[in-house]
Amino acid sequence: MSQLIDVHGAHAYVPAGPGDFRGPCPALNSMANHNYIPHNGIVTWEQILNGSLACFGAGPAFDALAIALGMYGANLLAPPDFPLSIGEMPPAGIVGGILAPPSGLTNTHNQFEVDASVTRCDLYECGDAHTVQVPLLQNVLDMYTADPDPAHKEAIMETQHANRINHSIANNPYFFFGPIELVIGSGAPLLIPALFANHSAEFPDGYISTDALMSIYGGHRYPNGTLYWTRGTERIPENFYRNPGWDAEDFVPYFVDMWTKYPQTFIMGGNTGTVNSFVPLDVANFTNGVYNAEMLLQGNNLACFLYQTTQLLVPSQLATAELFVQVVLGLISSIGFNIAQLACPQLEAVKLEQLDQYPGWVRSKKSM
Template sequence: MSSSNITSTTLGIKVLSFLTSILAGGIEAYAKLTGQSEDKEEDHTWQKPGPGDRRSPCPMLNTLANHGYLPRSGADVSLAALMQGLKRGINLAPDATLIVGLKALQASTTTGSGSWQSWVSSWVTFHLDDLNKHGVIEHDGSLSRRDVATGDNHSFAPEIWAAVLKVLGDDDERISIEKAAHMRGFRIAEGPRMSPGGFSMSREDLRSSAIETAAYLRVFGRGTEGGAETRWVRVMFEEERLPIEEGFKRSDKPLTAAEILELQRKVEAVGAAPDPK
């Protein structure tokens, strides 16, 4: 990447971060006025989803719902609740949360009833399983889910995840940016074979995929240098719980949109993955 492109990308990251920060501030202020900023769930012990609980294709959102940082039911998640839950659970900054939250609303099926407040609320809420809708947040090429053509694009798929882990190897205690990029690249390259019924990723899907990789690197790693703890990442993907028992601690420093987008750029800059076979 040329120096001019790097400068342009850096400026774009700063502008996006600034704009989302302004919007996030407004949502947080509204949440305080309406009492939505209060943590109504005191017990954040992990609990398996019960019958009727809604879950998404995103292991991190499911994890936070399983701990009660998001509604355990997975229903009627507001932008304010999303920001507060991600902040309390992993200290994700509001501007970073909105990268996901604003897209999630595009898939929302929540509806209001009765009062005008109920209708307004329905415009800024979503159910976790609304995110199963293909082409909004969910996309082919997931590290741990099957593709939409298979008929189930949201349940954890052990065989997909196991194939991706082969790229990492058995001895790596941490996942570097390069290894994370190779894991992502392998899954995308193998997509047509894993999903013979159809596989497709748009430019936006590829960008979302890189952001998702950047997010777990930042949450479980060392700043913008990668190095995510492998066992922590595996617990989140495989069990959908925070790896507190394994030593994970919520970052004292908010994880910002600028940091995640910087990691995204680094992930995308890595070349093709070697064949793990």
């Protein structure tokens, strides 16, 4: 049953003010502006979990995945009840990580935020990966205006993601997509129809209203109709109904559809310092011969590879590392795979140094 998102009373819209933190995620920004999470943008992951469930109806598996990625990306090697910023790095003394100060989600390139965003620039293309780029937002609005069929709302984002991958390879000399970036980059565009479609009684499966989408992204129009964007003004519109009962596993069919239709979206590797210099990751070398690129498309190997590389790439000292791995395991199980019964090849280590051929990885990597 559709559920109306409350935007009145305690959840009335209040734009961000001086001292409030806002970052690259319009969902978190709009939740803060409606007090589903603390308005100042300094939050705990428990608050994000509860707030996203109350606001957008996100399920626990999706929240757990976002929590683990966010703590990794924000350099927060701390318990899930430790506060961090959804935006810029907070001043010294506000919050601090146990092993290192949290950077805030704005500064999480190739961890929480990756290249080929739907509405943001690549960090190494224009130096800013957290500001909404008006031409990109306008392009998304134009795509949904041209094809308003609710049944196509996911397919439109699949097409846009493929276009953005092509753009990044052609314009960002440091474009990089590793195994984790593949998962994040594939999931982010599909969040738009999952979170920002209005599931009203008329459209129970969700309908993308361009006015609603513009509002949630903080977009506005001048009297002449020209689009502009203002930081901190992300707003959930009136009469907006959340997606009831969705969770991370609901993305899986769209992943498969996108990767099948657009092979350029199922890539691992990166440019090597110049545009259009993309070199695929040598999967065989990376996995010490356990897998190769051809094997990933056969049988259960892709499920095994994603599960095992997740275990190896997410820092073991991260408080939510086990949770992250369990979420990935749940996603794999939702496709119909049981890891315990797959008889996966033994992958005990990966050659992280193989990623050093990609300057985009080198520039943004963290100690693991």
